[in-house]
Amino acid sequence: MRVPKILACLAAVTMAAARLAADFQIRDGDRVVFLGDSITEQRLYTTYIEAYALTRHPNWKITFRNVGWGGDTAWLRQRAHPDEGQLFKAEGEELSAKVTDAVARGLGRDVLPLKPTFVTVKFGMNDHSYQKFRPDIFRAYARSQTEIAKVLGKAGARVTFLTPQPIEERRPDPDNDERNQSLRKFSDGLRAVSETTGAGFVDQFMPFMKLMLDARAENPKAFIGGGDAIHPGPSGQTLMAWAVLKGMGASPLVSTAHIDASTQTAKTEACTVSGVKLTDGVLSFDRLDACLPMPIDPRAEAALKLAPVLAELSRLELKVTGLSAAEYEVHIDGKSIGKASSKELSEGWNLSNVGGPITQQAREVLAAVFAKNDVFFNRWRNVQLYNLPGWARGADIESQRQAEVARLDAQIAEQESRLEVLRKPVSHRFELKPIQP
Numbered sequence: 001m002r003v004p005k006i007l008a009c010l011a012a013v014t015m016a017a018a019r020l021a022a023d024f025q026i027r028d029g030d031r032v033v034f035l036g037d038s039i040t041e042q043r044l045y046t047t048y049i050e051a052y053a054l055t056r057h058p059n060w061k062i063t064f065r066n067v068g069w070g071g072d073t074a075w076l077r078q079r080a081h082p083d084e085g086q087l088f089k090a091e092g093e094e095l096s097a098k099v100t101d102a103v104a105r106g107l108g109r110d111v112l113p114l115k116p117t118f119v120t121v122k123f124g125m126n127d128h129s130y131q132k133f134r135p136d137i138f139r140a141y142a143r144s145q146t147e148i149a150k151v152l153g154k155a156g157a158r159v160t161f162l163t164p165q166p167i168e169e170r171r172p173d174p175d176n177d178e179r180n181q182s183l184r185k186f187s188d189g190l191r192a193v194s195e196t197t198g199a200g201f202v203d204q205f206m207p208f209m210k211l212m213l214d215a216r217a218e219n220p221k222a223f224i225g226g227g228d229a230i231h232p233g234p235s236g237q238t239l240m241a242w243a244v245l246k247g248m249g250a251s252p253l254v255s256t257a258h259i260d261a262s263t264q265t266a267k268t269e270a271c272t273v274s275g276v277k278l279t280d281g282v283l284s285f286d287r288l289d290a291c292l293p294m295p296i297d298p299r300a301e302a303a304l305k306l307a308p309v310l311a312e313l314s315r316l317e318l319k320v321t322g323l324s325a326a327e328y329e330v331h332i333d334g335k336s337i338g339k340a341s342s343k344e345l346s347e348g349w350n351l352s353n354v355g356g357p358i359t360q361q362a363r364e365v366l367a368a369v370f371a372k373n374d375v376f377f378n379r380w381r382n383v384q385l386y387n388l389p390g391w392a393r394g395a396d397i398e399s400q401r402q403a404e405v406a407r408l409d410a411q412i413a414e415q416e417s418r419l420e421v422l423r424k425p426v427s428h429r430f431e432l433k434p435i436q437p
Contacts, residue, residue, distance in 0.1 A: 023249035025160055025200055026053050026118060028060040033067060033114055033157075035148075036122035039164070039230070040068025043373050044237035045244065046120075048297065050373075051366045052245055052313065055292035056254070058423045063416065066373055067110045067380065074123040074144035075099055076106030088136040095143055103147040110380075116157045120244075121148055124164035124186045125230060133182040142189050149197035160200030160248065163187035165208040165240055168229050172220040174212050202247030204240055211239060211306050224306055238296065238303035245313055254316040254352065255289040262322030281325060283432040289316065289425045293352035295362035304353070314352040318430075320345040325434030332356040332428050339435065357428060365422050372415040379408035 026032060032053075034046040043066055050064040072078040075087060080102035087098050111119065127141045128134075149159045164187070166180045174180055187205045194201035215222035225236025232240065255271035261283050266273035270290040277284050294314035296304065303309055318330075323342040330337050330349075337356035340349055353359055383404050388397060 024053075024251065025158070025248040026062065028057065028062065030062045030118045031114060031116050032062060032064045033111055033116040033119045034064070034122070035111060035119055036068040036162075037072040037126050038068065038070030039125060039232070039237075040066060040122050041070050041377075042068070042231060042237065043370070043377065044232075044234055044297075045240040047366070047369050047373055048238055048241035048294075049245060051362075051369050052241070052250060052294045054369065054419060054423045055294060055362055055365055056251070058291050058425060064369075064373075065114050065116075065376060067114075068122075069110075071126055072123065073127045074121075074141050074148065075102045076144075077126070079106035079110055087140050088134075091139070095140065096147075099140065099143045099147050103144060103151055107148065107151050111152070112155055116152070116155070118158045118160070119152050120160050120162055121145065122162040122164065124183060124190070125167075128179065128182045128186050130167075130179055131182065132178045133185045138186060138189055141186060142193055145190060145193045146197055149193070149199045153197070153199075158200070159197070160202060161190050161194050162244055163190055163203050163205045165204055165225075165232065165236070166212065168212060168223065168225050168232070168236075170221055170223060170229075172216050174216070175209060180209070200248070202244050204243035204247070207243040207307075208236075208239060215306065224302075226302075234297045234299035235301075235303040235306075238300040238309065239307055242303070242307055242309045242313060250313055252312050252315045254291055254293045254314055256315070256317040256319065256348075257287055258319040258321070259283065259285060260322045261320060261324075281434045283320065283323070283328075283430075285430050286427050287430055288427040289358075292362045292365065292423060292425055293358065295359075295366035296353050297366065298363070310350055310352050314350075316351045316358065317348045318345070318351055319348040320432065323432070323434075325436075327435040328432045329435055331431040331433065332358065334429070334431075345432075361422070361426075365419065368415060368419050368422055372412060372419070375408055375412050375415065379405060379412070383408065 034040050040046060046066050046068070053062060069078040075082055077084070082098055082102040087095070090098055123145070124141070127137065129137055145161060152159050164183055166174060166183060167177060168174060169177060171177065183205060187203060191201050191203065211224055215224050224239070226233025227236060253270060256269040257271055257273050258267045259273065259276060260266070261278050264276045264278055266276055266285065272288050273285050275284070275286045293316045323345060325342060327339060327341050328345065329339050335356055337351070337354050351358060383401060
């Protein structure tokens with residue numbers, strides 16, 4: 001296509017992408033921070049959310065940082081180290097004073113220096129102390145979450161609270177586990193905190209619990225999360241990201257192209273189609289999408305059988321009518337991505353995860369996000385916060401620390417620049433070739 005035509009196509013798909021973003025809690029220009037415990041520190045659900053935002057909105061200027069810390073709680077146990085025995089006994093002004101001090105120190109060191117504009121806060125798993133519901137612990141939890149929202153709000157950041165997912169022991173009735181009943185009460189209480197503070201709220205506890213119960217109804221020994229009972233693996237954390245993204249208003253639409261082979265015309269949404277031709281039964285055209293589909297971690301394919309992840313978060317649809325043959329082989333840029341009947345094509349085929357160049361590009365984005373997040377974790381935890389013994393401290397050591405921080409910051413910036421290129425959609429050549437009986 002000539003340059004003016006390309007620019008016109010890009011303008012059209014950019015406007016379409018803007019319409020899709022209307023209800024999404026993450027916005028153009030955001031500096032997003034994920035705050036939480038070890039489940040956040042795993043850098044799985046957070047990376048999937050980041051990859052969704054980067055691929056769905058390729059022209060946005062957004063950055064993401066993960067400051068999850070294993071064992072942490074809403075009162076920032078791992079960062080401020082308050083006396084929990086005294087914390088749980090405290091009430092009223094005494095409790096407020098203890099919580100205010102702990103939250104100020106924890107956020108002041110790990111979150112506020114990042115100048116966040118949007119923060120997701122996911123605590124509760126360690127907070128409930130893996131036991132039957134305790135009102136004294138919950139009192140500290142609710143007061144601490146309230147303080148987190150207050151401090152971040154004053155710093156100019158929007159806040160969305162995420163509930164913990166349930167514990168997945170290998171039992172047929174996980175909803176009767178007293179720890180899950182406690183987590184349910186913590187989650188309900190967090191909803192009340194969000195209403196009081198004006199923060200966003202996403203309940204991933206109940207969607208995950210429903211998936212577990214559905215799976216156990218078919219197989220009492222089913223284990224949907226992978227990983228362990230507390231820390232889901234890629235499949236379970238894909239399910240978590242699905243619940244969180246839906247709760248944050250993420251759009252399912254990537255783009256839609258409806259090709260009428262009989263008239264060689266196209267109707268589109270969030271993409272452009274040109275050069276539609278039907279020659280000797282072969283349908284061909286060029287397609288440029290507004291964005292890429294949500295990349296699915298290859299280790300998490302099992303999640304797609306448990307929840308409508310693609311249908312509800314990633315619809316890259318190809319719909320073709322007016323075909324004469326019964327079955328077709330679909331090629332993108334000369335590579336076969338699979339076979340489909342004319343009936344399937346007429347109903348619409350979701351190309352998000354079928355393979356080929358589009359899926360590959362999205363997965364390259366995901367891999368690059370993982371790599372960037374690993375560098376930031378190393379920079380933050382192993383360099384910035386590394387605590388030397390007293391005898392080893394000195395100006396020379398601190399200058400080396402700062403030099404290493406600067407080196408890693410430059411590496412992160414380079415990786416983010418690469419992501420800017422990787423997440424831009426490119427035009428692809430489609431060919432639908434009839435399969436003869």
